[in-house]
Amino acid sequence: MTELHLWLRHEVRTTERRTPVVPADARRLTESGVRLTVEESPQRIFPLEEYEAAGCHRAPTGSWVTAPPDTVILGLKELPYDPPALTHRHIFFGHAYKQQPGAADLLRRFAAGSGALLDLEYLVDDQGRRLAAFGFWAGYLGAALAVLQHRGRLGAPLRPTSKQELDAGLEPADGDEEFTALVVGALGRSGRGASAAFGAAGVAATGWDLAETRDLDRRALLGHDVMVNAVLATTPVPPFLRETDLDDPARRLRTLCDVTCDVGSPLNVLPVYDRTTDWTDPVRRLRKEPPLDLIAIDNLPSLLPRESSTDFSAALLPQLLDFAGTGPWQRCLDRFHQAGRELGIEEGEFRHD
Numbered sequence: 253m254t255e256l257h258l259w260l261r262h263e264v265r266t267t268e269r270r271t272p273v274v275p276a277d278a279r280r281l282t283e284s285g286v287r288l289t290v291e292e293s294p295q296r297i298f299p300l301e302e303y304e305a306a307g308c309h310r311a312p313t314g315s316w317v318t319a320p321p322d323t324v325i326l327g328l329k330e331l332p333y334d335p336p337a338l339t340h341r342h343i344f345f346g347h348a349y350k351q352q353p354g355a356a357d358l359l360r361r362f363a364a365g366s367g368a369l370l371d372l373e374y375l376v377d378d379q380g381r382r383l384a385a386f387g388f389w390a391g392y393l394g395a396a397l398a399v400l401q402h403r404g405r406l407g408a409p410l411r412p413t414s415k416q417e418l419d420a421g422l423e424p425a426d427g428d429e430e431f432t433a434l435v436v437g438a439l440g441r442s443g444r445g446a447s448a449a450f451g452a453a454g455v456a457a458t459g460w461d462l463a464e465t466r467d468l469d470r471r472a473l474l475g476h477d478v479m480v481n482a483v484l485a486t487t488p489v490p491p492f493l494r495e496t497d498l499d500d501p502a503r504r505l506r507t508l509c510d511v512t513c514d515v516g517s518p519l520n521v522l523p524v525y526d527r528t529t530d531w532t533d534p535v536r537r538l539r540k541e542p543p544l545d546l547i548a549i550d551n552l553p554s555l556l557p558r559e560s561s562t563d564f565s566a567a568l569l570p571q572l573l574d575f576a577g578t579g580p581w582q583r584c585l586d587r588f589h590q591a592g593r594e595l596g597i598e599e600g601e602f603r604h605d
């Protein structure tokens with residue numbers, strides 16, 4: 253069997269400091285016989301020297317385009333626009349199977365080069381459960397930012413930080429008023445992260461999941477000072493909040509953080525805003541009197557690049573060590589081919605099957 257050659261690429265987005273494989277796990281891979289090439293990257297949270305010490309080979313930024321054909325290119329987020337034809341197998345979050353903007357173009361680039369997308373969002377076990385995800389830290393950050401905003405301590409622009417620094421800011425200070433918090437989707441990865449961050453802030457948050465929202469009590473929801481939405485909606489449900497609820501005179505809710513960020517989707521449970529917020533302007537005021545502030549940032553885990561990379565890498569490692577296996581990666585490939593068929597791309601156009 254030929255040895256697996258993985259190629260960890262530089263991320264094109266300048267704010268993206270995360271990596272899918274951290275140096276300690278890189279060592280596990282090289283010690284297991286995997287050849288691992290790592291591109292130079294000015295913003296990656298782990299220095300290249302740590303990868304080299306773990307037995308990895310150094311390569312220039314963006315040089316994956318000329319990597320040997322059987323190399324598997326590993327990254328997290330979007331590829332650069334060049335080259336137009338993708339010839340390799342690529343592991344990353346393609347965001348290409350739900351008719352997202354640019355999705356069809358990306359799949360056509362793979363078809364043009366006979367490459368393949370092994371999408372990390374579709375790396376699942378035989379029960380369909382995601383094997384590697386960033387949800388916990390998304391929820392942790394979402395609740396942490398909500399706490400800081402509610403206590404009047406959220407600065408802008410946001411910048412990547414460490415858990416230690418973040419937690420120091422979450423400790424209650426003299427004069428901080430007590431408040432109540434609600435996490436919806438509390439049993440999920442993001443929901444557990446949100447509850448943990450509230451705990452670090454000295455707040456015992458109420459947790460709701462499917463059972464508690466089946467017969468939704470909006471009055472009870474509006475009775476909390478802070479709410480974090482962390483659901484993963486798969487079928488449309490009645491919205492948790494509507495415009496009229498924001499004008500309810502009984503509303504206590506002052507700070508709303510939407511980790512889910514399904515804005516614009518038919519599955520959106522918070523159709524009370526029309527665009528996400530970002531690191532530069534993390535908060536938008538939805539109502540003046542009484543105030544209601546929204547935080548809806550769609551790249552939260554990037555704010556804790558070290559911790560979120562370390563957890564993600566630990567979950568991905570066993571899958572990379574079993575890359576030749578027929579389970580999860582084959583399902584990824586099948587899903588890719590299905591997406592191609594849905595776009596009318598012929599199966600024969602794909603070399604990697």
Ligand SMILES: NC(=O)c1ccc[n+]([C@@H]2O[C@H](COP(=O)([O-])OP(=O)(O)OC[C@H]3O[C@@H](n4cnc5c(N)ncnc54)[C@H](O)[C@@H]3O)[C@@H](O)[C@H]2O)c1
Nearest residue numbers: 387390437439440441442461462465483484511550551552
């Ligand atoms: N903002 C970001 O940066 C960011 C990052 C990662 C994930 N996310 C998003 O966060 C969401 C949650 O991701 P996750 O990994 O925690 O998912 P998950 O599957 O681990 O958890 C989702 C939870 O939501 C619950 N749920 C679903 N529908 C519900 C409903 N109607 N009422 C109450 N609970 C409901 C589920 O039972 C589950 O416990 C996803 O939409 C994901 O895309 C956002």
